[in-house]
Amino acid sequence: MTLFQRRQMLGVIAGTAAMLTSGVASGAFAEERTSVKIGYALSLTGPNAGGTGITTLPNYQLWVKEVNAAGGLEMPDGKRLPIEVVEYDDRSSAEELVRALQRLATQDNVDFILPPWSTGYNLAAAPLFDRYGYPHLAATSVTDKASEFVKRWQKSFWLLGGGHDYTGALAKVLTDAADKGTINKKVAMISIADGFGIDLVTAARPSFKEAGIEVVYDKTYPVGTTDFSPMINEAKASGADTFVAFSYPPETFALTQQAQVADFNPKVLYFGVGTAFPVYAANNGDAITGVMGIGGIDGTSEKIADYRKRHEAATGKAPDYWASVITYASLEILQEAIKRKGLDREAVSAEIASGSFETVLGETKLEDNQLRDLWWAGQWQNGQFVAIAPGDRTGASQPVIPRPAWKK
Secondary structure, eight states: OOHHHHHHHHHHHHHHHHHHHHTHHHHHHHHTOOOEEEEEEEOOSSTTHHHIIIIIHHHHHHHHHHHHHTTSEEOTTSOEEOEEEEEEEOTTOHHHHHHHHHHHHHTSOOSEEEOOSSHHHHHHHHHHHHHHTOOEEETTOOOTTHHHHHHHSTTEEEOSOOHHHHHHHHHHHHHHHHHTTSSOSEEEEEEESSHHHHHHHHHHHHHHHHTTOEEEEEEEEOTTOOOOHHHHHHHHTTTOSEEEEEOOHHHHHHHHHHHHHTTOOOSEEEEOTTTTOHHHHHHHGGGGTTOEEEOOBOTTOHHHHHHHHHHHHHHSSOOOSSHHHHHHHHHHHHHHHHHHHTTOHHHHHHHHHHOEEEETTEEEEOBTTBOOOOOOEEEEETTEEEEEESTTSTTOOOOOSSOOOOOO
């Protein structure tokens, strides 16, 4: 190679380096892209498949379908790139979830990873999202440690509030009713020994104590419990007008059926995850009237009504009345952040943390990487699981207490 040729080559290398530094080259490379690769690992089979199949997977499918129908994700230069999905089944195994996330990040080299379903699985996934530099929009995780997690995992975003939010709201609903003489201030309470149940019951004990509510029965049950008759009978004998179960879907469904068999009719009946599922209503008919639970939606919102119609038309399933709409809103946030910042995960994460977004929830802005404008308690009324707390928020319905007794 001649001296002139070597100088030419060095000039090309230097020019390329300058382009990379200035971002020109990255723009040129971006023009060659034909898609945006988005991956996720979900519980498509196993015990968690029920919750995943109602709250999470249909929203991912709806979002991808709608985005691709519009030509793809819009980039800052106006170009649109269709979404290419890489999907894994974690088989309701945290270990398999970890392996799948590692594959998505290191072998599939996806541009973004969508989160799993459930509190426990999002907590298991958070360190991996952080390690590989992906924004983590945890839309189905209830945790009181969100502020602590944000400091540890700066690209993590916690969108479903903490246990104290839900239990504090429930305590207010109960004390308001007790002050009217409708119920006594005694609660019988059970909780699943998993991330969700532990977070909720840990928050409930001080919430109830501060509200002057006496917890007369407090029992934790292991994952996989199917027979709740001993707990129901003990709660029935406790003298409490309120029964609270911080449960996951399988137990929520089982408790509802077994409470009817036992003719257990507390004036307030509150369950956890699964209460807001459409299948809960389908399984129990009119018996669900007055049953309370975690979450709820604004039944007067036109945006949410439109979202629910589109969801059912696209997936063949109705969304739940709690975390479904939050999950979809999180995808809208991600979509808009990509439109503003492109595929730079660092920039997208910073935009999610600081930006304001128009979503199905209305104008949405995170505080300290958390979504705080949420509904904390709901109740089945007239065939819908409507929000009842915070009671002073626009769109809230008035709680019906006491609930109707089971029909024999």
